[in-house]
Amino acid sequence: MQYPSKLVEDAVHEISKLPGIGKKTALRLSLHLLKQDPDVTHRLADSLIALREKSKNCKICHMLSDTEECTCENIRRDQTMICVVEDTPDLIAIQNTAQYNGYFHVLGGVISPLEGVGPSDLHIDSLETRINQSGSQVKEIILALSPTMEGDTTAFYIAKKLKNYPVKISLIARGIPMGGELEYTDEVTLGRSIVQRLQYNLDDM
């Protein structure tokens, strides 16, 4: 692709490093910024720098936060449950369902020998500390990890590690997605959904 100027080319080069943004979109965005007031670009650049430089992780739940401690344990949430997620986007996704009102705990990844991520790289010890420090307030740990090899390994590791604590360990349900068609569901999912079938309960419908 030809660029009108070196400045545009540099901007396109940097913008197109972002996931899902190609050179063509990056060029469109660059030309858009050039049409706007310089303030728009400054505010955008400043917000990115502030985000990257000032963001912290809460030292209790390890979620992204503006401060050292987020509001994870202060707000009126159900203190008997901790939902363990891989990362912040998963937490947001679960929050947006409005179906869960307990605590969260962000692992910061999943165990992946291929990528050199071991249990000690994740916030598993601090989950144990949290359970210990809560007295016996925490009754259930919900493992909300992706149904992948790495997610399953991590779930297994955590479940084993916590087996001596008086907490119930649960796993989010895997099965056919709502609106999905049986015919086109992959065999593993369909097989699991038969093995792990649920009692039909009219009250849940």
Next chain:
Amino acid sequence: MQYPSKLVEDAVHEISKLPGIGKKTALRLSLHLLKQDPDVTHRLADSLIALREKSKNCKICHMLSDTEECTCENIRRDQTMICVVEDTPDLIAIQNTAQYNGYFHVLGGVISPLEGVGPSDLHIDSLETRINQSGSQVKEIILALSPTMEGDTTAFYIAKKLKNYPVKISLIARGIPMGGELEYTDEVTLGRSIVQRLQYNLDDM
């Protein structure tokens, strides 16, 4: 949507002002940057500021440029033709076809009474100056404007303004796009393509 922190929310707010980027994509991009080295964010922000603050328009052809004068008239191009376009993206699009090797002239917009853009807001006078200063080197002005009400008005205005110059004024062909299906082409385009039909020329095929 709930955000993990104010910093993320601010970044999402600024990023989602870009065309074609919604809040969900903006959040994904923000979280991506947080996973990368801070350098990535700094380089991105710097390139955007440099683009916005240092970009100039060539004072001859008015295209985006790093300097006061771009290479528009220096390079080995066909000096008998000037292709008039609305803006830089159109110029890039035409350049990428590799079918045109003449000069370009960027108007910086089209006449649009609704948006308060009149002929004096566009680089039409400087096009006249260019034709004058070229001696009689320029033989043809190609109007490559969008086939919209505004584009047509602008083409008409320029054609009228230049009618006393010894230059041929031409308009890029409008018709059925390559690969387009006759059945689904709108009536106006199809009608025009019949009225402005071309002599079938085996050599062009």
